[in-house]
Amino acid sequence: TDIHTHILPGIDDGAKDEKVSEEMLSALYAQGVRRVVFTPHYYGQHRSPQDFLKLRSEAYEKIKGVVPAGMQTALGAEVHFSETVATNTDCGALSVGNTRYILIEFPFLYDWPATILQKLRYFMDETELTPVIAHICRYPQLRKNPEALLRLAEMGCLLQVNASAFCDKDSSGFAFAALKHNLVHCLGSDCHNVTNRAPDLKRAEEAIAQAGYADRLEEIGRIMKCVTEDRPVKCAAATPVKKFFNRYR
Numbered sequence: 001t002d003i004h005t006h007i008l009p010g011i012d013d014g015a016k017d018e019k020v021s022e023e024m025l026s027a028l029y030a031q032g033v034r035r036v037v038f039t040p041h042y043y044g045q046h047r048s049p050q051d052f053l054k055l056r057s058e059a060y061e062k063i064k065g066v067v068p069a070g071m072q073t074a075l076g077a078e079v080h081f082s083e084t085v086a087t088n089t090d091c092g093a094l095s096v097g098n099t100r101y102i103l104i105e106f107p108f109l110y111d112w113p114a115t116i117l118q119k120l121r122y123f124m125d126e127t128e129l130t131p132v133i134a135h136i137c138r139y140p141q142l143r144k145n146p147e148a149l150l151r152l153a154e155m156g157c158l159l160q161v162n163a164s165a166f167c168d169k170d171s172s173g174f175a176f177a178a179l180k181h182n183l184v185h186c187l188g189s190d191c192h193n194v195t196n197r198a199p200d201l202k203r204a205e206e207a208i209a210q211a212g213y214a215d216r217l218e219e220i221g222r223i224m225k226c227v228t229e230d231r232p233v234k235c236a237a238a239t240p241v242k243k244f245f246n247r248y249r
Contacts, residue, residue, distance in 0.1 A: 001035040001224035002028055002201060003096070004078065004103060004134060004160055004188025008059035012041040014192045022066040023194045029068040031202035035228055036067075037096055039103050039188075042077040044084030049093050052077065074228055078134055080105045086119040092127040099230035101158070104131040110140040121155060132158045132186055132227065137165040137174050146174070146241035146248060149183045153238045158223065160186040163204030172207075174241075177248035179213055182238040185223050 006014025007024045015021040028036060038060065042052050056075060067073055074097030081104050085091050095102040104120075106112065120131065133152055136142055136159050142149060149159060161184045165175040178184050191199040208217055219236065226233045242249050 001037075001187075001221065001228060002033050002189050002191075002199070003037045003132065003186045003224050003227065004039050004162070004190045005036060005199075006040060006078075006190070006192045007036070007063070008038045008040050008056065009062055011055055011059045014040065016193075018062050018066070020193060021063045024191055024199055025063075025067060025071070027194060027199045028189070028191075028201070029071055031199060033199075033201060034070060035072045035074070035224070037074045037076045037103075037228065039076045039078045039096075041105075042079045042091075042094055044080070044082055044088060044091070049088070049090045053093060072228070076103055078103050078105050081107070081116070081120065081123075083119075086123050089126050091123075092129055095129055096132070096227060097230070099227065100128065100130055101132055101227045101230075102127075102129045103134050103160070104157075105134045106139055106141075108139065110144065112141045117151070117155070120157075124156065130156060130158065130233075132160050134160050135162045135165070135188075135190055136178065136183075137161055137171040143174060144243075146177070146243050149178060150181075150238055150240045153183055153185075153235070158185040158227070158233065158235075159183055160188050162190045163187060163201045164190070166204045166207045167200070173248050176211060176213075177241045179208065179216055181241050182216075182236040183241065184216070184220060185233070185235055186227065187220050187224070 076096040077094040
């Protein structure tokens, strides 16, 4: 399963046209991916959920005919969590395939506003949705304070790591520490094209298996299957990631 992609053409900074979309789908299929969630960026201050859904539907219509046989797809969104989104319960329509799960992107700030988790809890209570926190290795706030990962998990959120994080020298230490502490629930390529941000799930799976975490890969696959099928998720007990002199343990 690839739960985080930017394959739909012309709707965000992902695939620029149908040809690129088809190449990305083919690459994922060759890597063994059989479930793909389309998650274009959604920014609440730019357009309403209704306008976004119309654009997303139009983009999907352009490529649904080139989805490889045997590959299941679902429509979702990478929802940028802002004041607009936090108080707009209509954003429930942006969930993964109309399930109880929604992919949430936090701000790329070194220090998050003090109320951000409180607002996330309000959003969860009002929408009854479970956030899947996108690409946790990319946030300076979480890199600085990795203990916050456990707090998010204890709130009921699922945590998603980009495949590239396990292969990148700068982020692999953080990614593997989160994996060790049962704080990686979903894996996504976050692919945008076929060049510098191409699908790379296979390479990440190989790195994870070589590091001795093949059992965690199976668990992540089970969790993502539950997400796409709108079933409850039971996660292994998590423990906090600690940071010592820029090393994560």
